[in-house]
Amino acid sequence: MWRMRLDSSTACLALEVRDPDLLLTRFYTLDTHTYTLQQLDLPQAKAWWQGLEDAEHGHVYVHGYGNRQMGQHKGIAAFSEAGYGKVWEAEELAFYGIAAAGILAYNPQQPELPLLALNPQTGKSTGITYTQQQAAEEVARHSQTRLGHCLYPVLYREGEVYFEQVQTFLQEQLQVQPVQALEYAETQNWLVVSFYTSGEEGKLQNELAVFDLEGKLHRKMKIASDLNGFGSDTFFIFNHKLYYILNKDILQVFQLLA
Template sequence: MRLDSSAARLALEVRDPDLLLTRFYTFNTHTHNLAQLPLPEAKAWWQGLEDAEFGNLYLHGYGNRQLGQHKGISAYKAADQSKLWEVAEMAFYGTMSGGILAYNPDRPELPLQLINPQTGAPTGSTCSQQEAAEAVAQYSRERFQDCLYPVLYRQGEAYFAQVQAFLEEQLQVQAVLALEYAETEAHLVISFYTSEESGKLKNELAVFDLDGKLHQKMEIASQLNGFGSDTFFIFNHKLYFILNKDILQVFQLLA
């Protein structure tokens, strides 16, 4: 799942490893309209979601399928799911304010190229890997200024123990292994794991106000073998998360 904050859209990749099927969707966070990209099923399995920005979805192909090497970039317009362009020989590196940074996977020592995000044409600008990393990091701070991702705390870290004690006091639960924490001007949002009788894990999500009063608590996954990251995020005062691995749910966070 990738967020295009400039267009207020989500891009989603859904994979079924048993059937070797992959589907890509674009979700309008204003209208709640979900649309699927019209890709051939045989080809879609060998593509993956890189990013979403500038009103587009950017997918990668594979150069070496055994090693999982990314090669090829395809761009689709989110508004109507039409294909904009494809660059077969380059690989996606990241997004900066001027467009898409790409590199040659067969000659990774060469400078990275800046690509026009709407046409796929090189702009003529190049940069080193260090310059590319700095540009992508800077733009990431700008594009996600209205988006809040949780911080992951693992068991054994000081902040894990503090939040674990808070959950035990408020909910009478024992959080294990890891948890994710985010704080807004009015809410605390915590994703945490508890042990099930089977020995596997249950993932729950809880929303509190700043006084510690519980506003919402729900189970979002069960029978898990381990913990994950980015189990939720907050965008424009709305809480987004995946329920049971296949349902996107959105909650309005009221002040």
């Protein structure tokens, strides 16, 4: 499982699953109310060269590649979360983010040009444009609104003050030695930490721990091993539920009491 994105307007989770051995990529949606899983209808011949950008407005937004060697994103395709196929496509533009005005996109061949706001239902330009600075501010502002009920962790790297503070807490509570990076999220009742410890042959092991605000451990599990480096967004919290990926291919959900 490569990437997850949440459509907070529909409580639908978009999933990108990649098989590097077979060069296959599949995209799914998961209804977080009913846990109904549905595969998006994309041509498998092209799917390896596509990737998940985001999900919102009942659509899953997928990118293609302009320069495959450089990993340059080009093309935006919107697919219906309800299984109605492709809704629209903008082949010459690249996805930047989601703002109140719509889908913000730029020309990858001329990235210095103003960014365009696209109608999320049609992919057509609304006529609204933004500078790079304005686009960054609009996306950040809108993220606080649309993901207000969703909490993503903050990534702290080794050497940063907050990394050292959480590292000390974990050393005292779990007798472990976190290394390289960790992710931290705090709700009104819970502390959730994703951290890494050193394994055999320099590989990393990723563990997830859930504490109450008094520091009492309620759940601890190893979610990945034999890693070459650390990742980000290893978990998120939505509607009092903790979502995380186990061993790269299993989505698990843990209920957090309100």
